[in-house]
Amino acid sequence: MSVLLIAEHNNKEVKPFTLNAITAASQIDQDLHVLLIGSKADDVAKSLSEVPLVKKVLHIDHEIYENYIAENYTAAILKHADKYSHIICSANTFGKNLMPRVAALLDISQVSDIIKVISPDTFLRPIYAGNAFATVKSNDERKCVTIRPTSFEAAETTGGSAEIEKIDAADQTENTKFINREEIKSDRPELGTARIVISGGRGLQNGENFKLITDVADKLNAAIGASRAAVDAGYITNEHQVGQTGKVVVPDLYIAVGISGAIQHLAGMKESKVIVAINKDGEAPIFSVADYGLEADLFEALPQFLEELNKLNTIQK
Amino acid sequence: MKILVAVKRVIDYNVQIRVKEDGSGVVTDNVKMSTNPPDDNAIEEAVKIKESGKATEIIAVTVGEEKAQETVRKALAVGADRGIHVKVDGTIEPLAVSKILKKIVEKENPDLVFMGKQAIDDDCNQTGQMLAAHLNWPQATFASKIEVNDKSLKVTREVDEGLETIEVNTPAIITCDLRLNEPRYASLPNIMKAKKKPIEQINASDLGVDTNPRIEHIKIEEPPKRKAGIKVASVEELVQKLKNEAKVI
Numbered sequence: 361m362s363v364l365l366i367a368e369h370n371n372k373e374v375k376p377f378t379l380n381a382i383t384a385a386s387q388i389d390q391d392l393h394v395l396l397i398g399s400k401a402d403d404v405a406k407s408l409s410e411v412p413l414v415k416k417v418l419h420i421d422h423e424i425y426e427n428y429i430a431e432n433y434t435a436a437i438l439k440h441a442d443k444y445s446h447i448i449c450s451a452n453t454f455g456k457n458l459m460p461r462v463a464a465l466l467d468i469s470q471v472s473d474i475i476k477v478i479s480p481d482t483f484l485r486p487i488y489a490g491n492a493f494a495t496v497k498s499n500d501e502r503k504c505v506t507i508r509p510t511s512f513e514a515a516e517t518t519g520g521s522a523e524i525e526k527i528d529a530a531d532q533t534e535n536t537k538f539i540n541r542e543e544i545k546s547d548r549p550e551l552g553t554a555r556i557v558i559s560g561g562r563g564l565q566n567g568e569n570f571k572l573i574t575d576v577a578d579k580l581n582a583a584i585g586a587s588r589a590a591v592d593a594g595y596i597t598n599e600h601q602v603g604q605t606g607k608v609v610v611p612d613l614y615i616a617v618g619i620s621g622a623i624q625h626l627a628g629m630k631e632s633k634v635i636v637a638i639n640k641d642g643e644a645p646i647f648s649v650a651d652y653g654l655e656a657d658l659f660e661a662l663p664q665f666l667e668e669l670n671k672l673n674t675i676q677k
Numbered sequence: 678m679k680i681l682v683a684v685k686r687v688i689d690y691n692v693q694i695r696v697k698e699d700g701s702g703v704v705t706d707n708v709k710m711s712t713n714p715p716d717d718n719a720i721e722e723a724v725k726i727k728e729s730g731k732a733t734e735i736i737a738v739t740v741g742e743e744k745a746q747e748t749v750r751k752a753l754a755v756g757a758d759r760g761i762h763v764k765v766d767g768t769i770e771p772l773a774v775s776k777i778l779k780k781i782v783e784k785e786n787p788d789l790v791f792m793g794k795q796a797i798d799d800d801c802n803q804t805g806q807m808l809a810a811h812l813n814w815p816q817a818t819f820a821s822k823i824e825v826n827d828k829s830l831k832v833t834r835e836v837d838e839g840l841e842t843i844e845v846n847t848p849a850i851i852t853c854d855l856r857l858n859e860p861r862y863a864s865l866p867n868i869m870k871a872k873k874k875p876i877e878q879i880n881a882s883d884l885g886v887d888t889n890p891r892i893e894h895i896k897i898e899e900p901p902k903r904k905a906g907i908k909v910a911s912v913e914e915l916v917q918k919l920k921n922e923a924k925v926i
Contacts, residue, residue, distance in 0.1 A: 452837050468891075472802060495898075497892065537843060538841075542840045556925070605795065605855060
């Protein structure tokens with residue numbers, strides 16, 4: 361049996377987390393097929409076929425898949441999933457929305473958000489906001505698994521030449537209609553894959569003060585994150601939220617500014633390689649996970665930080 | 678319009694989780710339990726819709742052990758009209774919960790089902806989508822804004838890229854984000870009144886659903902600890918450490 365990975369894309373490019381999921385899927389079984397469901401997404405099919413770990417690309421091309429609707433994707437997956445032992449996708453909002461719908465119709469108890477493949481039926485996954493790790497074994501004959509992308513390296517994207525097979529579309533749902541997507545365009549690195557992330561919390565006090573964060577981010581070529589408190593208060597938009605119910609990030613450097621460090625926030629960043637905390641409350645829980653803690657008023661520290669960075673001759677990009 | 682809201686009893690979000698030494702699970706004895714936070718948003722949204730005159734009845738349902746009833750009682754105290762407690766002991770996976778909820782939906786015929794987008798204990802994020810699949814209903818997950826129309830809902834969803842808006846025809850399943858609304862607190866008079874509201878008890882076994890776990894928990898362990906860090910005295914020192922010691926800038 362082979363494994364089937366569901367690709368996330370925008371009909372032009374593969375989304376980066378699909379590459380992390382490919383790595384995980386190939387650890388389950390090397391006979392890895394990727395299912396691409398899209399509209400006029402030939403470029404995506406081609407780029408997936410060049411990923412060396414991919415053995416075959418199944419391409420469904422139909423205008424009903426111009427926008428991602430879980431109901432339509434599910435029907436397409438079920439039409440072609442019969443011969444696969446595992447159905448896999450990334451555990452971001454794409455896969456979280458999609459996979460349970462597929463799993464339920466296959467009567468499979470899904471394994472969500474794995475961080476390690478122990479064997480084809482046994483996986484490690486965080487529970488309780490990452491405060492415990494569970495080793496779980498799926499006893500279903502077939503498996504539905506979602507992958508925490510930041511726990512796996514991205515697959516190489518060149519050198520492969522997998523076959524691309526065109527396959528049929530499924531029926532379209534009439535009960536769900538895509539209306540629009542407000543994507544915030546930014547030249548900054550993506551939060552999920554950035555090498556450096558700088559995040560602000562309630563300590564910023566308002567949205568305008570986030571400029572202090574932005575200035576440092578520009579200097580470091582960093583992505584911008586936020587605590588839930590900062591998003592709830594409207595300082596910054598939701599796609600920046602890091603934490604249990606937001607995004608999980610594992611950058612080389614995570615700088616938490618004015619964030620107290622609730623366990624729900626720590627769940628999204630505590631695997632970062634180096635953590636810096638800047639907070640005026642020396643007792644804030646964020647210091648318990650910080651490699652370097654600076655007890656200071658962020659309104660003084662951030663401009664100074666920028667000034668010090670400007671003094672450096674080189675900054676790694 | 679009738680709304681069914683599913684709620685789950687979990688360890689309170691403020692509790693520091695402790696893993697049992699024998700690797701069998703986490704400590705739940707003498708630990709504060711609460712309603713799963715986004716389930717509170719689900720109840721709140723249903724109550725707001727009813728207050729706006731667009732819904733006539735709210736039914737709160739939970740699946741779990743005897744004490745899970747507390748979450749239904751709390752839902753009744755903030756505005757649900759009646760409750761259903763499907764009793765089942767031991768671990769129950771989202772797949773089985775979704776099959777149980779399907780039976781309840783078939784019995785109650787709601788126009789909408791609300792629940793939180795994920796439970797903060799197992800962090801599975803599955804039940805709503807699975808229920809939608811079993812019923813062949815549309816799903817609108819991670820909802821941060823809901824506009825109720827006659828035969829449909831316009832739902833703004835929080836996705837990785839930002840916000841996405843979809844329209845789903847009713848009946849539909851909506852899973853709620855924490856930003857959907859600000860859950861209210863129950864007032865004392867309403868808590869008293871809630872004690873008189875009916876909660877129907879059903880045994881899961883009477884519903885003909887197989888609730889045996891399909892996933893075996895082999896071991897629950899503490900995550901690896903980070904090594905203790907240091908406090909730096911100044912911004913200059915911080916930058917020097919990042920440059921020369923951690924070598925990340």
